[in-house]
Amino acid sequence: MRDERTNATAAQMAAALADCGSFAICGHVNPDGDCLGSALALAHALRALGKQADVLLVEDVPVEPGLRFLPGFEKAVPACRYEGTPDAFVYVDVSVRKRIGAAADIADAAAHRFAIDHHAGTEEVAELNLIDPDAAACALLVWDVVRELGVDPTSDIALCAYTGLMTDTGRFQYQNTDERAFATAAQMVAAGAAPAFAAREFFQSRTMASLQLEQRMVARMEQIAQGDIAFSYVTLEDFAECGAVNSDAEALIDTLRSVRGVRAACLLKERDGFVRGSLRAKDDDTDVAAMARVLGGGGHRAAAGFTLETGLDEAISQVKRLLSEL
Numbered sequence: 001m002r003d004e005r006t007n008a009t010a011a012q013m014a015a016a017l018a019d020c021g022s023f024a025i026c027g028h029v030n031p032d033g034d035c036l037g038s039a040l041a042l043a044h045a046l047r048a049l050g051k052q053a054d055v056l057l058v059e060d061v062p063v064e065p066g067l068r069f070l071p072g073f074e075k076a077v078p079a080c081r082y083e084g085t086p087d088a089f090v091y092v093d094v095s096v097r098k099r100i101g102a103a104a105d106i107a108d109a110a111a112h113r114f115a116i117d118h119h120a121g122t123e124e125v126a127e128l129n130l131i132d133p134d135a136a137a138c139a140l141l142v143w144d145v146v147r148e149l150g151v152d153p154t155s156d157i158a159l160c161a162y163t164g165l166m167t168d169t170g171r172f173q174y175q176n177t178d179e180r181a182f183a184t185a186a187q188m189v190a191a192g193a194a195p196a197f198a199a200r201e202f203f204q205s206r207t208m209a210s211l212q213l214e215q216r217m218v219a220r221m222e223q224i225a226q227g228d229i230a231f232s233y234v235t236l237e238d239f240a241e242c243g244a245v246n247s248d249a250e251a252l253i254d255t256l257r258s259v260r261g262v263r264a265a266c267l268l269k270e271r272d273g274f275v276r277g278s279l280r281a282k283d284d285d286t287d288v289a290a291m292a293r294v295l296g297g298g299g300h301r302a303a304a305g306f307t308l309e310t311g312l313d314e315a316i317s318q319v320k321r322l323l324s325e326l
Contacts, residue, residue, distance in 0.1 A: 010141065013114065013130045014148035017046065020087040020112060026056040026079065026103045028094035030246065033067055033167025033202060035093040038116070038138040040072045041160035042092060045146040048154070056082055058101040064247035069201040070163060071156035079103035091115040093138040093164075097125050116141050119299070133300075136176040139164030140184050155192025162193035167202060168303075170254070175284050175302045206251060209244035216242070217252050223262060225324045230256040233268035233316060253278045264288050266323060268315055275315035279304045294322050 008016070017023075025043050027035035039055045046053040057063065060078035067073065079102040089103075089110035095117040097104055107113055107125070115126040118141060120133040135141055139161045146153055146161075153161075165185055169177045172185070189195060213234055221232040234249060242248070249269050256265035263286045267278045277295065279288035281302045289304040295318075297306025308315045 008128050008130050010130060010144035011148045013116065013128060014145050014150075016112070016114060016128050017088065017090075017145070018049070018149060020051070022052040022084070022086045023088050023090055024054050024056055024082065024084075024086040024103070024106050024110065025090045025092055026058065026094075026100050026106070027092045028096075028099040029058040029101055031057065031063060031067070032093075032250070034137045034139055034164035036063065036067050036073070036076075037070060037160045037162075037164030037167070038142045039092045040070050040076075041139065041146065041157045041164070042090065042116070042142050044072060044154065044157045044160065045149055045151045048151050048157075049149065052086075054082065054084075054086070056103050056106065058099070058103055062245050062247055064250050065207060066202040066205045066250075067163075069197075070160050072160070079106060082106060085109045088112040088114060091117065091125060092142065093117055093119075095119060095125055095129065095131065096123050116145065136174075136178060136181040137165045137168035139168070140180065143184055143188065153188075153191040155194075158188045158191035158193035159198060162188040162195065163198050163202065166195070166198055171199065171203065175281065176300070207244075207248055209242045210248035210251060212242040213238055213244045213248055214252055214255055217267070218255065221256065221259075223259070224266075224320050225326065227261060228263045229323055230259040230262045230265045231267075231320065231323075232256060233270070233312065235270045235312060236272065253280050256280075257282055264291070266291075266319065268312065268319060270312045270315075273309070275308045275310060275312055277306045277308065277315070277319060279306075291323060291326060294326065295319065 025039045043053040055076040056079045089107040095115040113126040115129040118135040118138045143161045217232045224231045253267045257280045265280045269276045281288045287301045289299045292304035292306045295306040
């Protein structure tokens with residue numbers, strides 16, 4: 001269990017990082033903007049101090065196209081192809097071992113393990129943790145650490161961190177958007193982040209395959225749980241016929257969430273041998289993390305997910321039944 005002795009301040013985390021010379025920085029599987037932006041921002045800062053810092057990807061699969069503009073993205077290495085033993089392994093935007101896949105072996109080999117995250121949890125994966133569930137994005141915590149390291153944030157650091165904050169707040173629209181988020185965003189912009197550029201690259205760079213996938217999802221959409229939840233799914237066949245990859249489905253949940261009158265959205269994505277579910281809340285009173293826990297998953301009040309080791313038909317039946325009973 002994590003406690004006060006292992007949960008650090010930004011200054012304490014910075015001091016611990018400063019004592020190490022080489023780093024492997026890894027986020028969760030299927031990295032989003034906050035995950036990748038936070039990892040890259042931290043890597044840029046550590047390199048500015050003359051340290052070796054590698055950003056790892058859990059899987060050797062294409063990253064969401066809308067994130068490939070991030071400075072340093074091209075240097076990220078799939079964990080299965082990483083060679084070396086770092087002084088420190090840093091969990092970023094994740095503090096659960098099972099969500100880093102093959103990178104777990106790299107973490108085990110490192111002399112030190114640190115975690116910077118804004119997800120609440122009880123699994124102890126690091127000797128020192130900076131965990132703040134009240135932070136709108138992990139990027140806020142990384143930004144604090146960068147400043148405590150004494151690094152003058154460059155435009156690359158600022159853009160990576162800003163993208164993390166922008167995406168995890170849904171363009172500063174989600175319930176987690178607070179005064180701290182806006183104040184820190186202002187600091188990032190002052191340091192060189194370009195809001196219009198980041199928004200254009202991430203939110204206005206969807207592939208044709210993603211739009212074709214959305215067309216199929218919308219055709220199946222229905223409102224369940226007395227109309228409170230917009231629900232739909234995409235199949236493996238959809239991905240194949242549209243020429244889509246996993247990242248092409250990332251924007252779909254927001255379309256469901258935009259339906260007038262719903263409190264939340266649920267999207268199922270069929271994978272080879274399992275089904276991944278995403279949940280998003282629309283109002284302040286809805287806790288989708290509680291919904292996800294019923295299905296064996298977890299996350300934040302406003303955004304959560306789960307994985308079902310079953311076929312798509314069974315997953316659809318199970319999810320619709322359980323969500324309608326809440």
